[in-house]
Amino acid sequence: MPEESEPEVVLVGGTANRGQVVLVGDTVRRPQRPTGPATHALLRHLADVGFDGAPRFLGADDQGREVLSYVPGTAITPPYPEWALTDDALVSVAHLLRDYHQAVSTFDPTPFAWPPTPPAAFTGGLVSHNDVNLDNVVFRDGRAVALIDFDLASPGSRVWDVACAVRLWAPLRPDRYIDDSRRGRALDRLRLFVDSYGLTDADRADLVAAIRQNHEWCYDIVGTAAANGHAGFSDYWGGGARERAERTAQWYLAQEHRLRTALR
Secondary structure, eight states, X not given: OOOTTSOEEEOOOOSTTTTTOEEETTEEEEOOOTTHHHHHHHHHHHHHTTOOSSOOEEEEOTTSOEEEEOOOXXXXXXXXXXXXXXXXXXHHHHHHHHHHHHHHTTOOOTTSOOSOOOOGGGOOSEEEOOOOOGGGEEEETTEEEEEOOOTTOEEEOHHXXXXXXXXXXXXXXXXXXXXXXXXXXXXXXXXXXXXXHTOOHHHHHHHHHHHHHHHHHHHHHHHHHHHTTOHHHHHHIIIIIHHHXXXXXXXXXXXXXXXXXXXX
């Protein structure tokens, strides 16, 4: 572990811990959470089974912060680089998520206290990441190589994580809220992601409902944090996110048939 006197560099991206995640040498320091022991056990398991697409948990520093290995590469933060919005990048995210699910499938979550889990219909089988946002995926040479920020990880399912990832990466929302090369291609990219992941027929049948409920679940977290005075989430919620969330929820209902048709 690097000497504590090494300079700290604030890492950009994310909202929950904005300004509190720092790079020290080749390690990342982050605030501890009550559910940290569960996350640390998860990261130890991923290391033990040889999955190299996640940080390694290294302990705590003299300020009580958790210490993680730094994953070199680029996390996708605004303004999004065009290469990160290509179909090749999307396919690599699907493959990374599939590999994570394979690695985590042998982990037993029962001894630990976790953050809130997904709805019961989408819980069972493995610990899902639950936040496969663009800034939580690290790329190298145009390919997704690692997931970071496991703060929301909890017992969930494959289809729940796929719903989260494809909702954000396709992205699945009205075109008025897409101002890049992905505009008008949401359904094509939905199908490409699902095919690239290799989602089963049974999970495909549940995916549209999972997407809608994942949207509601994630924005409930945001809205609750904003109502409780979290500065980062308050800024985001009050900056137009609430309206976008409501309009997107309506879009899911209006587009349900088209979404299901795209998966056949």
